Amino acid sequence: MTHASIFDSSSISGIRLQNRLIRSATHESMAESSGAPSAAQEKLYCDLARGGAGAIITGYAGVQQDGRSSYSGMLMMHDDALIPAYRRLTDAVHRCGVPIILQLAHCGRQTRSAVTGMQTVAPSALKDLFFNEDCPLELGEREIEGIVRNFVRAAGRAARAGFDGVQLHLAHGYLLSEFLSGNANRRNDRWGGSTENRYRIVSEIFRGIRKETGDYPVLAKINGFDHRRGGMRIDEAASIARMLEASGCSAIEVSSGTIEEGLSIMRGPQFPSDALLACSFRFRSMPWFLKKVLKPIFRLALPSPRPYRNYNLDAAKAVRKAVAVPVIAVGGIHTMKDISSALGSGAADYVSMSRPFIIERDIVRKLKDGKQTASRCIMCNYCAILVEENPLRCWYGKLPLEKS
Numbered sequence: 001m002t003h004a005s006i007f008d009s010s011s012i013s014g015i016r017l018q019n020r021l022i023r024s025a026t027h028e029s030m031a032e033s034s035g036a037p038s039a040a041q042e043k044l045y046c047d048l049a050r051g052g053a054g055a056i057i058t059g060y061a062g063v064q065q066d067g068r069s070s071y072s073g074m075l076m077m078h079d080d081a082l083i084p085a086y087r088r089l090t091d092a093v094h095r096c097g098v099p100i101i102l103q104l105a106h107c108g109r110q111t112r113s114a115v116t117g118m119q120t121v122a123p124s125a126l127k128d129l130f131f132n133e134d135c136p137l138e139l140g141e142r143e144i145e146g147i148v149r150n151f152v153r154a155a156g157r158a159a160r161a162g163f164d165g166v167q168l169h170l171a172h173g174y175l176l177s178e179f180l181s182g183n184a185n186r187r188n189d190r191w192g193g194s195t196e197n198r199y200r201i202v203s204e205i206f207r208g209i210r211k212e213t214g215d216y217p218v219l220a221k222i223n224g225f226d227h228r229r230g231g232m233r234i235d236e237a238a239s240i241a242r243m244l245e246a247s248g249c250s251a252i253e254v255s256s257g258t259i260e261e262g263l264s265i266m267r268g269p270q271f272p273s274d275a276l277l278a279c280s281f282r283f284r285s286m287p288w289f290l291k292k293v294l295k296p297i298f299r300l301a302l303p304s305p306r307p308y309r310n311y312n313l314d315a316a317k318a319v320r321k322a323v324a325v326p327v328i329a330v331g332g333i334h335t336m337k338d339i340s341s342a343l344g345s346g347a348a349d350y351v352s353m354s355r356p357f358i359i360e361r362d363i364v365r366k367l368k369d370g371k372q373t374a375s376r377c378i379m380c381n382y383c384a385i386l387v388e389e390n391p392l393r394c395w396y397g398k399l400p401l402e403k404s
């Protein structure tokens with residue numbers, strides 16, 4: 001694809017984008033304790049907009065209390081009282097001429113009771129090895145219907161707050177992703193078993209949104225694959241994409257991986273053992289000698305999956321073949337060459353990026369003006385570990401103490 005066509009405008013369900021480069025959802029640990037966006041977050045989104053992003057997808061926003069992230073400062077959209085704060089945010093971003101989409105999520109078992117104050121929940125009572133909580137509570141029929149209702153209500157609030165659309169987070173092992181995965185969903189009622197049954201919760205959410213909010217744009221982020229036994233595979237992801245299209249989905253972003261698998265969602269040349277052992281809730285209070293033993297084990301047991309660039313393109317291509325709705329590819333697409341080939345090879349209609357926008361909020365402008373041909377991100381992934389408790393920023397492979 002030519003430089004010019006990457007920077008041509010286009011639209012997704014009436015949402016006007018000034019180019020084909022989207023800021024992928026990125027949790028920022030910046031929200032107020034109420035779940036409302038903070039002034040720092042408003043500045044971040046306005047910087048991204050002024051920096052040329054074609055559209056902005058927010059960090060994930062929780063639809064109910066037990067679906068909160070284990071990380072601090074998660075956006076929430078569980079209460080009408082939050083609408084005015086979000087309205088200020090969308091107005092500010094719209095003044096920069098860029099659309100903003102709210103990502104809606106329930107974290108399922110990928111969170112901690114210490115943070116939510118409630119037991120974790122999941123489609124099936126299977127322990128998550130990273131979060132290491134007691135077995136999550138298997139959701140009952142009434143609770144599933146309640147979750148559907150809360151996604152629908154949150155989408156309605158997003159529309160009233162001026163968001164151009166919402167994106168359902170169906171990827172990365174969070175609750176809706178777990179429902180879709182044959183590995184995490186072992187139910188044998190109408191919410192489990194066949195792909196259609198595992199998809200039912202998503203189709204109910206779409207049905208509810210259509211009833212309440214008409215043809216409001218609803219995008220989805222899915223896993224094209226994961227590395228779990230019996231988990232998501234590309235051919236099943238393509239079937240799910242067809243179901244999403246039939247549900248009226250506006251665009252499908254294709255990602256991969258779960259948190260339990262290590263850093264397969266955001267890959268890099270080296271596993272960030274130092275940051276994980278020093279800063280993550282999971283390991284930081286371990287005695288030093290245990291950390292010393294664990295470090296080489298991490299390196300051996302958790303090698304970063306390869307390749308660490310352009311790793312979801314095969315899945316995106318299969319999804320794009322299966323549907324007519326626009327497909328967004330994400331995952332290690334960090335250079336102009338990567339972008340041109342993702343768009344030019346038929347793998348995707350749009351490219352989204354996360355880490356490149358963390359190190360340079362104006363990366364799109366720089367690529368457009370030819371000032372740079374690649375992101376300066378070194379894929380150290382310290383951002384992903386340290387965002388547990390620190391506002392999002394680039395650490396460029398250095399722990400906070402090393403910085404001071």
Ligand SMILES: Cc1cc2nc3c(=O)[nH]c(=O)nc-3n(C[C@H](O)[C@H](O)[C@H](O)COP(=O)(O)O)c2cc1C
Pocket residue numbers: 024025026027028058059060103169171172221255265266267330331332333352353354355356383384387392
């Ligand atoms: C710090 C951080 C936070 C993230 N938060 C989210 C999130 O809230 N929702 C989501 O769907 N993906 C999230 N991701 C994943 C990214 O959207 C993206 O799929 C992944 O990083 C690969 O893209 P990249 O190579 O452009 O970074 C996050 C990634 C990072 C690094």
